[in-house]
Amino acid sequence: xxSVSDCMTALRDxxxxxxxxxxxxGDPDLDTTAKALQVLDRSGADLIELGVPYSDPLADGPVIxxxxxxxxxxxxxxxxxxxxVQTVSPTLQAPIILFTYxxxxxxxxxxxxxxxxxxxxxxxxxxxxLPLEEMDSVLQPxxxxxxxxxxxxxxxxxxxxxxAIAQNAQGFIYLVSVTGVTGMRSQIGSRxxxxxxxxxxxxxxxxxxxxxxxxxxxxxxxxxxxxDAVIVGSAFVKRLAEGEPHQALxxxxxxxxxxxxxxxxx
Amino acid sequence: MTLTPLPINQTSVQQPDALGRYGKFxxxxxxxxxxxxxxxxxxxxxxxxxxxEFQNELQGLLKDYVGRxxxxxxxxxxxxxxxxxxxxGPQIYLKREDLNxxxxxxxxxxxxxxxxxxxxxxxxxIAETGAGQHGVATAxxxxxxxxxxxIYMGVHDMERQALNVFRMRLMGAEVRPVEAGTGTLKDxxxxxxxxxxxxxxxxxxxxxxxxxxxxxxxxxxxxxxxIGQETRQQAQEKWGGLPDILLACVGGGSNAMGLFHxxxxxxxxxxxxxxxxxxxxxxxxxxxxLTRGRVGVLHGAMSYLLQDDDGQVVEPHSISAGLDYxxxxxxxxxxxxxxxxxxxxxTDAEALEGLQLxxxxxxxxxxxxxxxxxxxxxxxxxxxxxxxxIVINCSGRGDKDMQNVAKYLDLK
Numbered sequence: 001x002x003s004v005s006d007c008m009t010a011l012r013d014x015x016x017x018x019x020x021x022x023x024x025x026g027d028p029d030l031d032t033t034a035k036a037l038q039v040l041d042r043s044g045a046d047l048i049e050l051g052v053p054y055s056d057p058l059a060d061g062p063v064i065x066x067x068x069x070x071x072x073x074x075x076x077x078x079x080x081x082x083x084x085v086q087t088v089s090p091t092l093q094a095p096i097i098l099f100t101y102x103x104x105x106x107x108x109x110x111x112x113x114x115x116x117x118x119x120x121x122x123x124x125x126x127x128x129x130l131p132l133e134e135m136d137s138v139l140q141p142x143x144x145x146x147x148x149x150x151x152x153x154x155x156x157x158x159x160x161x162x163x164a165i166a167q168n169a170q171g172f173i174y175l176v177s178v179t180g181v182t183g184m185r186s187q188i189g190s191r192x193x194x195x196x197x198x199x200x201x202x203x204x205x206x207x208x209x210x211x212x213x214x215x216x217x218x219x220x221x222x223x224x225x226x227x228d229a230v231i232v233g234s235a236f237v238k239r240l241a242e243g244e245p246h247q248a249l250x251x252x253x254x255x256x257x258x259x260x261x262x263x264x265x266x
Numbered sequence: 267m268t269l270t271p272l273p274i275n276q277t278s279v280q281q282p283d284a285l286g287r288y289g290k291f292x293x294x295x296x297x298x299x300x301x302x303x304x305x306x307x308x309x310x311x312x313x314x315x316x317x318x319e320f321q322n323e324l325q326g327l328l329k330d331y332v333g334r335x336x337x338x339x340x341x342x343x344x345x346x347x348x349x350x351x352x353x354x355g356p357q358i359y360l361k362r363e364d365l366n367x368x369x370x371x372x373x374x375x376x377x378x379x380x381x382x383x384x385x386x387x388x389x390x391x392i393a394e395t396g397a398g399q400h401g402v403a404t405a406x407x408x409x410x411x412x413x414x415x416x417i418y419m420g421v422h423d424m425e426r427q428a429l430n431v432f433r434m435r436l437m438g439a440e441v442r443p444v445e446a447g448t449g450t451l452k453d454x455x456x457x458x459x460x461x462x463x464x465x466x467x468x469x470x471x472x473x474x475x476x477x478x479x480x481x482x483x484x485x486x487x488x489x490x491x492x493i494g495q496e497t498r499q500q501a502q503e504k505w506g507g508l509p510d511i512l513l514a515c516v517g518g519g520s521n522a523m524g525l526f527h528x529x530x531x532x533x534x535x536x537x538x539x540x541x542x543x544x545x546x547x548x549x550x551x552x553x554x555x556l557t558r559g560r561v562g563v564l565h566g567a568m569s570y571l572l573q574d575d576d577g578q579v580v581e582p583h584s585i586s587a588g589l590d591y592x593x594x595x596x597x598x599x600x601x602x603x604x605x606x607x608x609x610x611x612x613t614d615a616e617a618l619e620g621l622q623l624x625x626x627x628x629x630x631x632x633x634x635x636x637x638x639x640x641x642x643x644x645x646x647x648x649x650x651x652x653x654x655x656i657v658i659n660c661s662g663r664g665d666k667d668m669q670n671v672a673k674y675l676d677l678k
Contacts, residue, residue: 055578056452056564058459059297065446077576102295103563107577129295129563133285154299156466161301179299180464 002095004124004148004171007047008206008228017223017263020208021256022049022099022233023240024067025084026076032245034088036252040236041092043253044260048092049126049231052081052100059128061183063234067241078104078113082120089121097124097150097171102134110137114145124171125149132165139168150174150208153199155191166203172229175199175209177222183234185212193225200226216262223263232259280530282597286480289603291596294479296459296566303466308481310386315488324381328492331410332373336362336493338500338657343627348647356650358643359509360660361497361525364632368403370662371493371521376403376472378489380411383470390414390469394458396423396451396517397588397635398430399662400474405439415439418458420449423587426670448581451517451591455565475518476595479566483523483595490524497657498528510654511536513646514661515638516609517553517589519598521661530606538646539598540638542584543611553582554611555594556602564593570602585614585674586634588662610645612638618674619644621664633662634671 002010011018021040025033033050040048053071057064081098089096098117105113105127117125125147130138132151142149148171153162156179166173177192178185192209199207209222210231219230239251286292294304314320328334341358349355363371376393383391391413395401401417408415417434421443424431434441447453455478462471476483476490494512501509512529514522516539529535544552552558555570562571564579572580572592584590601607612620617634620641625631632640639658646656664671 055447056456058456058565059463061460069446072578079576103571103573103579104577106563106568107560107573107575128297129566131294131296131298131301133301134293134295152298154297154301156299156302158302165298176297176299178464179466181460 001089001121001123004047004095004097007095008172011046012206012228017227018046018208018229019044019260019263020047020049020229020231021045021236022051022231023236024051024053024064024071025081026053026071026074027067027237027241028070028245028248029074030076030080030084032240032249034084035249036240037088038091039249039253040256041094043256045094045256047097047124048094049097049099049233050081050085052078052098052104054101054104057101059181061181061234063184063238064182067237078108082116085122086120095123096121097126098122099126099128102127102129105138111141114142114147118145118147123147126174128152132161132168135168143170152176153195155179155195159198162199163202166199166205169205172206172208173199173203174231175207176211177209178212180211182211184214188212188218188221192222196226216258219259220262230263280527282480282484286484288597288600291567291569291599292480292483293568294566295563295568296479297463299463300466300479304479304481306386307382307485310382311481311485314382314385320381320385324378327377328374332367332377333365334492335496336365338497338504341628344624347627348643354653356647357653357655359655359657360630361493361657363493363521363659363661364630364636364663368399368406369665370399370403370633371490371524371659372400372403372474373406374492374524375474375486375489375520376400376407379470379472379485380407380413383413383472384411386470388468388470390465391472392416392418392458392461392469393472393474394418394451394454395474396454396590397586397633398423398427398434398666399588399633401439401441402430402433404472404474405434405437408439409437416461417441418444418454418461420444420451420454422449423451423454427587427666428669430666450587452579452582459565475520476523476597477518477565477567477593483567483597486520487523487527487597490520491527493521493524493659494526494528497525501655501657505655508532508535509657510534511538511656513538513540513639513642513656514659515540515589515635516556516594516598517542517591517635518593519595521659523595523597525657525659526607530601537601537607538642539607539609540642541609541611542586542589542638543613544583546613547611551583552611553584553590553592555592556598556609557611567596569596569599570594585617586638588633588635589638610642612641616641618671621671622675630660631664632660633664634667636661
């Protein structure tokens with residue numbers, strides 16, 4: 001299983017911008033999630049973020065909130081998500097990054113969670129409600145266990161914070177492109193370009209841009225502004241939730257390929 | 267878990283540490299986008315809380331606009347009701363926060379925070395509300411200062427607190443219904459936080475309880491601490507001493523913290539908080555976080571939390587919208603674990619009894635939230651020796667609850 005860093009480095013060596021789709025585990029059901037991971041893997045995803053459904057997703061907009069609520073309604077549990085990763089990850093090229101809020105981790109026990117996640121095959125972790133100040137309890141054990149923890153930088157982050165976050169981030173730095181929650185936006189503000197330049201001036205680590213990107217043209221725009229990775233979430237989650245699973249999977253495949261193409265033909 | 271165990275009886279710690287922690291509780295578990303705003307708020311609070319001009323404005327408004335100081339009222343017939351056959355027994359006083367403008371203690375904090383927001387240059391105010399008392403208080407201060415005001419309220423709460431929805435709208439606030447979850451305070455708070463993440467650069471979030479990420483638990487407590495400060499002075503005037511027991515209801519816990527704070531370092535004063543027991547703490551329908559919860563993280567703070575064995579937050583239940591919350595302020599968790607404060611629960615049915623008791627004996631109709639504290643007297647008083655002086659925070663008046671209560675009570 002490749003680490004997130006190795007994957008990002010290999011792409012950078014080939015001067016390629018990574019595509020990182022996000023889907024919510026268990027929506028519409030775990031079986032479809034498993035198939036979606038494989039579809040994404042063969043349709044151009046370089047890494048995949050898998051969201052653990054949570055009852056109070058503060059950083060998420062309506063699309064991902066609704067997906068998480070549906071998954072929980074169906075009884076999807078953290079252990080189910082980890083079992084799914086264990087089953088599917090050996091068949092994938094793309095490393096899996098788990099995206100989960102803090103309370104399910106805390107509830108399970110931090111080291112227990114990290115160990116189990118690693119054994120299941122996850123290689124990265126994003127915890128949207130753990131800012132740098134609260135991250136100590138996770139960073140050290142994660143480093144020992146072999147899970148890379150991506151930290152987020154926001155448009156509101158001042159320069160000294162950006163520097164501290166960049167220093168501590170592992171795998172890549174997640175640049176939040178908007179002040180706001182996850183969800184599709186019609187435009188990606190040019191502020192992202194300035195933020196990318198600010199970040200680049202303090203770090204050599206790869207930078208992924210996410211929140212709001214929902215169109216191939218936006219992905220391309222962000223790549224041209226200098227991003228090393230583009231993260232697309234709600235646009236995938238929405239497609240997966242529409243229609244019968246086989247139709248949804250086709251839509252996901254088509255969309256993933258179109259995003260990948262926008263990041264390739266230079 | 268890498269959490270360190272809490273030293274017992276560390277009661278002198280009343281200020282959170284630099285990360286906003288009371289022992290292991292508190293902190294700032296929020297998306298990165300909000301971190302600079304929390305720092306800005308903390309800086310503004312430290313800058314202005316001892317600033318004479320700020321204090322003059324706040325104290326002037328508390329006196330002339332809110333109507334403070336609120337009385338410390340000797341509840342004579344309630345005292346007689348709980349007296350022993352020989353006529354001795356606990357002496358019961360009510361700290362009349364229900365007499366504040368807008369009818370509850372919530373205005374103390376809303377006023378303090380709006381003055382901070384003004385100084386920080388924020389023109390847009392958001393808030394969450396459960397019972398609607400914090401929403402009304404926020405709408406009130408926004409009207410008073412001409413600020414845009416958006417209140418998030420669960421759809422279920424909008425129905426059971428319809429009067430307060432109308433009051434907020436009358437004062438020019440926009441009330442946004444929240445349908446997620448059970449449509450109660452937890453969901454309204456989540457939605458308010460999402461709004462703040464989105465509009466943080468122009469908006470101040472007036473959080474209404476001693477919950478949420480640091481510095482909110484500290485700021486809200488300090489603006490509510492006037493309740494205990496007045497109580498100390500009034501107790502001194504009335505009987506030349508301290509109260510023996512303080513009693514208050516706890517949802518997030520702002521009225522209780524406001525009463526307790528002044529006395530946390532007075533070991534002779536018992537501190538008792540009353541949670542919502544709903545249909546019973548052994549049922550699944552309650553909101554008794556400190557009684558039945560486990561340590562977790564919700565809405566930016568580590569505290570006790572009602573959660574299932576997978577770490578998902580459980581939907582709470584209480585007849586009272588203001589106590590219908592699965593979390594609790596981190597300082598209450600600290601006071602519980604250190605043994606400094608005691609927490610018990612009162613069921614929906616008992617709270618209705620308490621509401622009727624105070625109405626009939628004293629001619630004071632309390633809010634359903636407050637009625638939980640009143641109801642606990644029936645359990646507490648028989649346990650007490652001598653004639654201790656009990657101060658109950660009469661945190662709000664019950665007008666808002668009458669339509670709802672009428673569904674449960676068959677009065678002829």
